[in-house]
Amino acid sequence: MNTLEPFIYNADDEAATAALGRALADVLPPGTTVALCGTLGAGKTRLVQAIAEGLGVNRRDVVSPTFVLVQEYRGRRMIYHFDAYRLRDDDEFQQLGPDEYFESDGLVLIEWADRVEGSLPLHYIEIRIEVTGETSRRFEVRPVGRRYEEVIRRLANS
Ligand SMILES: Nc1ncnc2c1ncn2[C@@H]1O[C@H](COP(=O)(O)OP(=O)(O)O)[C@@H](O)[C@H]1O
Ligand SMILES: [Mg+2]
Numbered sequence: 001m002n003t004l005e006p007f008i009y010n011a012d013d014e015a016a017t018a019a020l021g022r023a024l025a026d027v028l029p030p031g032t033t034v035a036l037c038g039t040l041g042a043g044k045t046r047l048v049q050a051i052a053e054g055l056g057v058n059r060r061d062v063v064s065p066t067f068v069l070v071q072e073y074r075g076r077r078m079i080y081h082f083d084a085y086r087l088r089d090d091d092e093f094q095q096l097g098p099d100e101y102f103e104s105d106g107l108v109l110i111e112w113a114d115r116v117e118g119s120l121p122l123h124y125i126e127i128r129i130e131v132t133g134e135t136s137r138r139f140e141v142r143p144v145g146r147r148y149e150e151v152i153r154r155l156a157n158s
Contacts (some may be wrong), residue, residue: 006142021050030105035113038129078106123147
């Protein structure tokens with residue numbers, strides 16, 4: 001389905017991760033879903049903080065929605081922050097009514113998205129984060145479905 005190479009971003013430190021988050025905040029169109037994958041402590045929440053900050057949300061308001069399951073932030077656009085870590089399966093995710101969020105013009109950011117892969121929309125952006133050192137992270141950003149190919153190109157050029 002995907003002909004486009006993923007955009008690879010190597011962050012040497014947290015500031016570089018924050019810069020990626022700001023760049024994403026600038027290029028992600030309304031209604032985008034972002035699937036975040038990576039081990040505990042990889043930096044999924046940190047990247048969500050950076051994206052939210054780029055949209056005018058106070059970074060301190062952004063914490064993993066472990067118990068409430070979905071958190072909403074009002075920035076220049078709405079952000080819906082999910083964390084699938086404690087969800088048992090796709091059914092439990094479905095109970096949160098994700099399709100309504102996917103169809104909204106807000107930004108949907110899902111941590112541990114690989115756990116609810118079957119519930120993701122047809123088109124979304126996948127970000128895989130790998131820990132490469134104490135403060136370094138490797139980000140792989142790829143469009144799933146054709147809709148976001150151009151967005152990834154713009155991100156790579158920014
Ligand atoms: N380059 C980096 N990018 C993101 N987080 C980093 C980086 N370097 C160190 N960290 C630290 O890694 C941790 C990432 O935690 P968090 O974002 O909560 O991970 P996750 O949500 O993936 O479990 C934080 O303590 C953060 O300070
Ligand atoms: Mg987290």
